[in-house]
């Protein structure tokens with residue numbers, strides 16, 4: 001009989017490790033692809049910092065690279081696990097560690113708080129369910145999010161302030177109802193734009209604008225209240241209505257919307273997070289080895305991250 005080597009990992013363990021690393025890579029690449037996508041209104045992109053004074057594209061990339069190992073850990077603890085409150089607590093604790101590491105890497109700037117939450121839940125759901133269909137994974141992630149978070153900190157967040165003032169449920173609310181702005185708005189817009197022959201860059205921008213035109217975003221509400229939210233909803237809808245990214249009028253309106261948002265210091269950060277989630281689920285569903293580059297950003301160091 002062949003001698004069993006206790007140090008050798010079983011092929012099942014190796015598969016779990018490979019899938020966890022793949023999910024984490026897809027999540028990281030989705031974050032980098034979102035940040036690099038240009039021109040995005042009010043957000044950090046290849047042109048600069050948008051409406052932010054404490055963020056840059058380099059910082060967004062550094063943050064994404066810092067977070068990636070935490071996505072791997074989330075996927076590993078979720079693989080072959082039961083979706084219950086004890087796993088929820090374990091993942092929440094890794095999520096909070098990721099947030100602290102992100103803040104450490106950015107000298108305290110919030111580059112990816114919302115994104116850690118959204119992608120963390122989706123990575124866990126994809127790992128645990130071994131599924132790849134967007135609706136199915138988003139539903140599993142929603143179920144996971146709704147399990148109680150016993151370690152919720154007492155500190156008041158921007159989301160708490162906005163919930164109290166305007167009743168907007170923000171990142172938590174989006175997850176609790178299975179990410180409708182990703183599966184019912186972002187992904188269909190991405191696929192429809194691709195199908196109509198738009199470039200990958202324009203298709204991703206179309207998905208972002210579709211999300212922006214519907215989402216109640218606590219980043220926007222916290223900085224500018226309901227008037228800022230109205231400007232974002234109507235501005236994004238207008239760009240889509242007159243032809244969308246890739247059409248001459250749509251391109252001009254997109255640039256003008258960006259100038260307006262930067263002038264008012266408005267940033268649709270929640271929509272950016274949900275675009276990253278859209279790119280993640282799209283790559284997962286298509287079984288891609290990596291998130292495709294859209295070629296909208298040509299830089300000397302491009303490709304190193």
Ligand SMILES: CC(C)(COP(=O)(O)OP(=O)(O)OC[C@H]1O[C@@H](n2cnc3c(N)ncnc32)[C@H](O)[C@@H]1O)[C@@H](O)C(=O)NCCC(=O)NCCS
Nearest residue numbers: 092095114117120157158159170171174216217218269270
């Ligand atoms: C739920 C989170 C985001 C905290 O929510 P809270 O409302 O307090 O945060 P805050 O107002 O600072 O907003 C967080 C970010 O969400 C994004 N966002 C805003 N609006 C929306 C929206 N409608 N939909 C999705 N994302 C949004 C923005 O990027 C925003 O900056 C999260 O940090 C958390 O509770 N983590 C605990 C750890 C955990 O359970 N992790 C599990 C998986 S990682």
Ligand SMILES: Nc1ncnc2c1ncn2[C@@H]1O[C@H](COP(=O)(O)OP(=O)(O)OP(=O)(O)O)[C@@H](O)[C@H]1O
Nearest residue numbers: 035043044110111112113114115219269270272273
């Ligand atoms: N390309 C991007 N540009 C800017 N923000 C982004 C981008 N991608 C994702 N985000 C999200 O936007 C959020 C940044 O939010 P915001 O700047 O409002 O945070 P804050 O520092 O907590 O608030 P404020 O700057 O209003 O005091 C992050 O949670 C992040 O997940």
